[in-house]
Amino acid sequence: MQSLLYKKIVLGITGGIAAYKCAELAxxxxxxxASVQVVMTDAAAQFITPVTMxxxxxxxxxxxxxxxxxxxNMAHIELSRAxxxxxxxxxxxxxxxxLSLGLADDLLSTLCLARDCPLLLAPAxxxxxxxxxxTQRSVDRxxxxxxxxxxxxxxxxxxxxxxxxxxxxxxxxxxxxxxxxQKKVLAGKRVLITAGPTFEAIDPVRGITNRSSGKMGxxxxxxxxxxxxxxxxxxxPCELGTPLLATGKIQRTDVVSAKDMYEAAMASRDCDLFxxxxxxxxxxxxxxxxEKIKRQGKAIPKIEFTxxxxxxxxxxxxxxxxQGKQHPYCVGFAAESARLEEHxxxxxxxxxxxxxxxxxxxxxxxxxxxxxxxxxxxxTKKLAKAPKLTLARQLIQFVATQL
Ligand code: C5P
Numbered sequence: 001m002q003s004l005l006y007k008k009i010v011l012g013i014t015g016g017i018a019a020y021k022c023a024e025l026a027x028x029x030x031x032x033x034a035s036v037q038v039v040m041t042d043a044a045a046q047f048i049t050p051v052t053m054x055x056x057x058x059x060x061x062x063x064x065x066x067x068x069x070x071x072x073n074m075a076h077i078e079l080s081r082a083x084x085x086x087x088x089x090x091x092x093x094x095x096x097x098x099l100s101l102g103l104a105d106d107l108l109s110t111l112c113l114a115r116d117c118p119l120l121l122a123p124a125x126x127x128x129x130x131x132x133x134x135t136q137r138s139v140d141r142x143x144x145x146x147x148x149x150x151x152x153x154x155x156x157x158x159x160x161x162x163x164x165x166x167x168x169x170x171x172x173x174x175x176x177x178x179x180x181x182q183k184k185v186l187a188g189k190r191v192l193i194t195a196g197p198t199f200e201a202i203d204p205v206r207g208i209t210n211r212s213s214g215k216m217g218x219x220x221x222x223x224x225x226x227x228x229x230x231x232x233x234x235x236x237p238c239e240l241g242t243p244l245l246a247t248g249k250i251q252r253t254d255v256v257s258a259k260d261m262y263e264a265a266m267a268s269r270d271c272d273l274f275x276x277x278x279x280x281x282x283x284x285x286x287x288x289x290x291e292k293i294k295r296q297g298k299a300i301p302k303i304e305f306t307x308x309x310x311x312x313x314x315x316x317x318x319x320x321x322x323q324g325k326q327h328p329y330c331v332g333f334a335a336e337s338a339r340l341e342e343h344x345x346x347x348x349x350x351x352x353x354x355x356x357x358x359x360x361x362x363x364x365x366x367x368x369x370x371x372x373x374x375x376x377x378x379x380t381k382k383l384a385k386a387p388k389l390t391l392a393r394q395l396i397q398f399v400a401t402q403l
Pocket of ligand 1: 194258276277278279280281282308309310311312313331332333334347
């Protein structure tokens with residue numbers, strides 16, 4: 001499925017070595033269904049030719065504000081009115097400074113000033129230029145003017161130095177553009193999500209955990225943020241980075257045990273939507289040892305278990321019901337080894353929740369793909385095998401219709 005179908009993107013290119021990545025970026029945007037109109041500064045044309053960009057996008061490239069190919073000779077107005085978004089990648093320190101001051105002395109800066117659509121910048125520059133107080137002043141001013149910045153990232157730079165200032169990779173920029181265009185169906189809503197496994201300590205070096213990677217919960221956190229929600233993600237021990245968008249941040253709380261997760265969730269229970277995606281341990285160790293348990297001949301240590309609190313059940317039981325609707329609206333997850341629909345339906349009723357999401361198939365743990373069965377109070381809906389982020393976006397759209 002193409003995620004940018006019918007979207008019109010003006011791709012601005014400024015003069016920096018990262019401009020060579022624009023060819024790939026244009027291809028990726030087009031692959032997702034967007035039409036791409038390139039506008040370059042004179043300096044950009046030193047790094048990548050207008051011919052390359054015209055051949056790749058199938059559209060004439062504009063570099064000059066006096067370009068007579070535009071019927072009324074007002075390229076800055078015509079090009080910006082035709083765009084759903086202006087994306088500038090790479091954005092130089094010079095252009096950032098100009099835009100922050102409202103200067104307009106070439107086609108690209110003039111069309112940014114004349115625009116009536118959102119503007120997204122992907123900065124790329126040497127780390128000293130990025131850290132310079134003048135550039136940081138531009139960053140603050142641009143953000144205050146609601147101009148979104150994609151990156152920069154940190155890493156090896158073309159000049160041989162290492163640090164902040166690298167342009168995001170074309171794949172990441174494309175993902176951010178797709179995120180930007182998601183429907184804001186959860187604008188103003190507070191969303192709480194538990195994700196990942198929990199870890200129950202036996203002693204300081206051993207414990208019991210499970211195979212949950214956290215990927216599905218993190219994907220739902222990202223999709224909720226993309227949909228305009230304020231998101232609090234409570235994560236069990238996992239290696240995943242917190243999803244970051246140009247337009248917002250996720251609040252993340254890292255926990256270890258089910259009891260920690262329960263306490264963090266209870267402290268944030270005042271929300272509109274709760275997704276219980278975590279694979280929470282059913283039992284904690286009743287008698288964890290403060291010191292590492294030593295082997296003593298052939299004796300086998302005895303581990304006693306004690307039940308963990310059920311986070312989803314507790315939150316669902318304390319939820320309010322107004323006009324037959326639960327608040328917060330609680331969504332549970334079920335990973336079953338057999339008879340998924342039957343077990344998940346039973347779990348949905350036992351927990352008193354309007355929707356449970358069944359993971360179909362045995363290969364869900366750690367995989368980037370999944371397929372889901374949504375079981376709600378009026379029927380079922382299958383979401384076909386797809387990347388977890390795609391499914392998370394579909395799930396968010398579905399849930400928004402139920403609120
Ligand atoms: O009861 P069971 O573990 O089978 O139910 C799974 C669902 O309940 C998942 O949504 C899981 O996140 C949630 N759960 C929970 N707290 C627990 C156990 C499960 O929130 N202690």
